[in-house]
Amino acid sequence: MSAHHDDHSHGALQMGHHHVSSSAMFFNVLVALLILTVITVGASRIDFGSANMLIAMAIASIKASLVIAIFMHVKWDTAINRIVFLSSFLFLSLLFIFTLADHATRRWDHEMHTTRTPVDKQWVYKQHEHAGDH
Amino acid sequence: MTTNVPVIDVHAEAHGSGSTHYLNCSKGFWSWAGTLDHKRIGLMYLIGTGVAFLAGGLFALLVRLHLWQPDGLLFKDNVQYNQIFTLHGAFMVFLFVIPAIPGSLGNMVLPLMLGAKDVALPRLNLLSFYLWVTGAVLAALAIILGGFDTGWTFYAPYSLYTDQAVVTIGLAVFVLGFSSIFTGLNFIVTVHKLRAPGLTWFRMPLFVWALYATSILQVLATPVLGITVLLVAFERLYHIGIFDPRLGGDPVLFEHFFWFYSHPAVYIMVLPAFGIISELVSVHSRKPLFGYKLIAFSSLAIAIISFLVWGHHMFTSGQSTYAMFAFSFLTFFVAIPTAIKEFSWVATVWKGSIALNAPMLYTLAFLIIFAIGGLTGVILGSLNVDIHLHDTYFVVAHFHYVMMGSIALAFFAGLHHWWPKMFGVMYDETMAKIACGLIFVGFNATFIPQFIMGSRGMPRRYATYVPEYQPYHMASTIGAMILGVGVAVMVFCFVASLFQRKKAMQNQWGGVTLDWLTPTPPPLENFAEAPTVTNEVYDYSTLDYKAMQTPVR
Amino acid sequence: MSHDGHHSVVIPAPGPEFVPHTVAHHFDTPVQEFQAAKLGFWLFLATEILLFGGLFAAYFYFHESYPETFRLGGRQLDWKLGALNTTVLLISSWTMAMGVRSAQTSQKQKTLMYCALTVLGAAIFMVVKFFEYKAKNEHGLIVFSELFHPYDGATGSIPWFKDYHGVMAGVPHGHLFFAIYLTMTAIHGLHVVIGAGLILWVMKGAAKGRFHAGYFLPVDLVGLYWHLVDLIWIFLFPLLYLVP
Numbered sequence: 001m002s003a004h005h006d007d008h009s010h011g012a013l014q015m016g017h018h019h020v021s022s023s024a025m026f027f028n029v030l031v032a033l034l035i036l037t038v039i040t041v042g043a044s045r046i047d048f049g050s051a052n053m054l055i056a057m058a059i060a061s062i063k064a065s066l067v068i069a070i071f072m073h074v075k076w077d078t079a080i081n082r083i084v085f086l087s088s089f090l091f092l093s094l095l096f097i098f099t100l101a102d103h104a105t106r107r108w109d110h111e112m113h114t115t116r117t118p119v120d121k122q123w124v125y126k127q128h129e130h131a132g133d134h
Numbered sequence: 135m136t137t138n139v140p141v142i143d144v145h146a147e148a149h150g151s152g153s154t155h156y157l158n159c160s161k162g163f164w165s166w167a168g169t170l171d172h173k174r175i176g177l178m179y180l181i182g183t184g185v186a187f188l189a190g191g192l193f194a195l196l197v198r199l200h201l202w203q204p205d206g207l208l209f210k211d212n213v214q215y216n217q218i219f220t221l222h223g224a225f226m227v228f229l230f231v232i233p234a235i236p237g238s239l240g241n242m243v244l245p246l247m248l249g250a251k252d253v254a255l256p257r258l259n260l261l262s263f264y265l266w267v268t269g270a271v272l273a274a275l276a277i278i279l280g281g282f283d284t285g286w287t288f289y290a291p292y293s294l295y296t297d298q299a300v301v302t303i304g305l306a307v308f309v310l311g312f313s314s315i316f317t318g319l320n321f322i323v324t325v326h327k328l329r330a331p332g333l334t335w336f337r338m339p340l341f342v343w344a345l346y347a348t349s350i351l352q353v354l355a356t357p358v359l360g361i362t363v364l365l366v367a368f369e370r371l372y373h374i375g376i377f378d379p380r381l382g383g384d385p386v387l388f389e390h391f392f393w394f395y396s397h398p399a400v401y402i403m404v405l406p407a408f409g410i411i412s413e414l415v416s417v418h419s420r421k422p423l424f425g426y427k428l429i430a431f432s433s434l435a436i437a438i439i440s441f442l443v444w445g446h447h448m449f450t451s452g453q454s455t456y457a458m459f460a461f462s463f464l465t466f467f468v469a470i471p472t473a474i475k476e477f478s479w480v481a482t483v484w485k486g487s488i489a490l491n492a493p494m495l496y497t498l499a500f501l502i503i504f505a506i507g508g509l510t511g512v513i514l515g516s517l518n519v520d521i522h523l524h525d526t527y528f529v530v531a532h533f534h535y536v537m538m539g540s541i542a543l544a545f546f547a548g549l550h551h552w553w554p555k556m557f558g559v560m561y562d563e564t565m566a567k568i569a570c571g572l573i574f575v576g577f578n579a580t581f582i583p584q585f586i587m588g589s590r591g592m593p594r595r596y597a598t599y600v601p602e603y604q605p606y607h608m609a610s611t612i613g614a615m616i617l618g619v620g621v622a623v624m625v626f627c628f629v630a631s632l633f634q635r636k637k638a639m640q641n642q643w644g645g646v647t648l649d650w651l652t653p654t655p656p657p658l659e660n661f662a663e664a665p666t667v668t669n670e671v672y673d674y675s676t677l678d679y680k681a682m683q684t685p686v687r
Numbered sequence: 688m689s690h691d692g693h694h695s696v697v698i699p700a701p702g703p704e705f706v707p708h709t710v711a712h713h714f715d716t717p718v719q720e721f722q723a724a725k726l727g728f729w730l731f732l733a734t735e736i737l738l739f740g741g742l743f744a745a746y747f748y749f750h751e752s753y754p755e756t757f758r759l760g761g762r763q764l765d766w767k768l769g770a771l772n773t774t775v776l777l778i779s780s781w782t783m784a785m786g787v788r789s790a791q792t793s794q795k796q797k798t799l800m801y802c803a804l805t806v807l808g809a810a811i812f813m814v815v816k817f818f819e820y821k822a823k824n825e826h827g828l829i830v831f832s833e834l835f836h837p838y839d840g841a842t843g844s845i846p847w848f849k850d851y852h853g854v855m856a857g858v859p860h861g862h863l864f865f866a867i868y869l870t871m872t873a874i875h876g877l878h879v880v881i882g883a884g885l886i887l888w889v890m891k892g893a894a895k896g897r898f899h900a901g902y903f904l905p906v907d908l909v910g911l912y913w914h915l916v917d918l919i920w921i922f923l924f925p926l927l928y929l930v931p
Binding site: 056072087 | 722725732733736737770778781783914915917918922924926929
Binding site for chain 2: 712
């Protein structure tokens with residue numbers, strides 16, 4: 001729940017009610033972050049095959065979430081501030097998804113023209129013959 | 135943590151009388167150059183973007199003149215031709231179309247419509263303007279350094295190899311990008327935090343909704359343009375290689391980055407125009423908007439969908455077939471919210487009490503031109519058709535129907551609409567209507583021939599062409615000259631009104647949004663008393679006819 | 688609340704070592720001012736995410752194109768220095784969080800101390816970075832003195848990529864990893880320097896007693912900026928030093 005409201009009726013002349021986290025909590029988060037860093041290095045020594053990237057990014061995301069939620073106070077921030085910051089990751093993922101999907105599927109284009117069906121192959125042969133004419 | 139804090143008066147002087155307003159409340163160069171008042175900043179934006187528009191228009195006329203005959207009329211070589219059309223594109227896109235409406239009319243009107251004293255972050259607002267100025271100076275510097283011939287799109291790998299001032303103009307675009315980001319950021323905060331009591335989200339005028347949706351795009355898309363032009367500059371400086379095929383890079387990646395911004399940028403440009411039209415159809419038909427919520431939500435829908443379709447600019451780039459299917463399919467979805475708007479505007483005019491004054495004439499011209507501009511966009515969004523039409527004058531005509539015919543005309547409409555509010559003076563209506571007619575005729579005469587020759591294969595960006603296309607080019611050039619004359623008459627009409635000082639009415643058109651409920655021109659902090667909103671938006675039963683007949687003091 | 692332009696609201700100082708804060712005239716309440724500035728800053732941080740996001744997208748794009756180049760390139764970086772810098776930044780993030788907390792609880796000396804520690808962290812980070820760049824320079828993987836020399840398309844050799852020991856010889860476009868490494872870490876390093884400058888600026892205000900329980904907005908915002916710098920490094924470390 002958010003302590004702040006999107007209106008002008010707030011009577012308090014302070015900056016509003018702010019969550020002041022305990023020092024102990026900040027310290028625990030720091031310890032967790034350092035342990036996760038050790039895990040990051042450790043995990044990189046083991047070969048999980050194609051899951052390597054996924055695992056590295058998963059650990060990094062857990063660390064990032066801790067920083068965002070606790071150090072950056074997002075856990076106690078207003079809904080709109082949370083939406084703003086998290087939506088930046090959402091829109092960034094659009095850039096990633098479409099760009100990398102294009103890159104990954106270009107291989108299929110190539111395969112379609114070389115291996116898939118006899119019809120396709122014929123089409124490729126014709127292209128080659130055509131190219132030979134010039 | 136005490137709550138009963140004394141309230142201290144730091145503004146010693148009393149509030150001015152009714153005849154002091156934001157234009158005459160203080161004098162001198164620094165009272166403008168250092169102003170934090172949103173209206174003064176808006177006015178400076180209007181002058182700046184207006185000059186950029188006239189410069190960009192001049193470049194366009196030069197290009198059209200050159201194309202009068204197949205082997206070219208004006209320029210000494212192709213490089214010069216390339217430079218001039220690049221200048222036209224870059225000036226129009228980065229210095230005019232993107233900043234013009236939010237920077238000038240948005241700054242001027244948004245806080246008024248919200249019942250606020252200013253935008254939420256006035257210093258950042260002034261910084262935005264100076265970033266714009268810096269960008270403009272850098273762009274001018276790039277011209278002095280020999281110009282740039284990449285087209286406004288800076289496509290790699292050509293932009294990496296050409297020997298022209300690409301780094302300088304890249305820097306200009308980076309700076310202009312942050313100007314745009316800060317304006318958007320400011321507007322989002324202002325809409326969230328400075329709405330007058332009672333002004334709920336669904337009582338906000340649609341111009342505010344449109345600017346809000348625009349701001350989301352400015353904040354979320356522009357940074358990617360920033361990093362893209364930086365990377366192009368780095369490529370030229372130290373050869374990273376990511377866009378350079380010789381070094382293992384991929385120019386298609388550049389196109390992905392560029393259009394991730396520049397497709398949403400199309401909506402950064404057009405959404406504020408939609409907002410102006412939404413206001414004007416209602417005020418000048420004196421009728422509540424048909425489908426208010428639909429128009430409001432369609433702005434947001436357009437903002438979101440615009441992030442999913444950028445690949446339709448890349449159908450002939452070597453992008454994978456599967457990505458093209460997806461992008462083409464998704465592109466059609468943009469047509470839905472856009473059509474909702476168009477139909478709602480037409481339905482608003484229907485059976486309204488229509489006043490055929492200059493702003494309304496521009497609005498009606500917009501409705502016609504935008505229908506053509508939008509529908510040809512759907513044609514270009516279809517994958518197979520685009521393969522034929524890509525990089526032809528059909529594309530040029532399509533986006534000019536949107537950029538010039540829709541956005542610039544909506545800007546003119548808004549300018550005529552809020553001119554009496556901004557300055558307290560009225561322009562010569564007859565002359566304004568003549569200008570509107572010239573612009574409408576000239577515009578269509580310029581670009582209809584371009585649709586035809588484009589569909590017949592005339593490629594864009596060529597300095598010379600085969601003689602078969604000459605009649606179309608000649609028609610287009612004549613049209614451009616008419617358009618140029620129309621714009622000149624309009625500018626003269628505006629400037630003359632400042633000298634004639636024919637007094638406008640307090641509420642010239644009978645608007646019922648908050649911007650028309652404050653004195654004309656508005657005082658420094660906009661409202662003598664804090665407004666509280668109790669009515670629904672566009673409720674013309676509340677219209678005070680007396681304000682329509684009371685001249686400005 | 689009144690909405691007139693005649694009065695500005697003042698937040699009193701909680702003690703003699705602090706100064707009061709005057710709310711900007713166009714805001715009605717301190718809450719409104721605080722929330723407006725904070726929302727604006729979150730929006731700015733969102734733009735930073737998307738700006739860096741472009742670089743990350745380029746990383747993934749070429750990691751997929753040339754996995755061997757990236758794997759081999761990553762091995763040329765010293766992961767121990769990378770881990771050291773990660774630790775330094777994480778600790779500095781913690782000191783910054785504590786600095787904001789101290790401002791929130793009107794502890795002037797502690798605010799100054801934690802901010803100073805954060806700046807120290809930034810300095811250590813940049814020194815380590817300097818030695819890393821120096822090592823790359825010595826191995827000819829990034830020859831800084833020739834960074835801006837023109838590229839000769841005919842010979843196809845990039846002036847700043849000499850690879851004296853031939854460590855990248857067997858893979859295509861070996862320079863690409865180091866170009867991306869340099870670009871990402873240089874832009875990140877620039878943010879570290881700007882962040883440190885902002886913290887110094889905040890310390891100046893804190894020394895004058897401007898920040899306390901009633902008003903700590905600048906400390907809070909600069910803190911957010913610093914955590915963002917940390918956030919980006921959390922991803923850069925595994926991607927560059929421990930290339931998966």
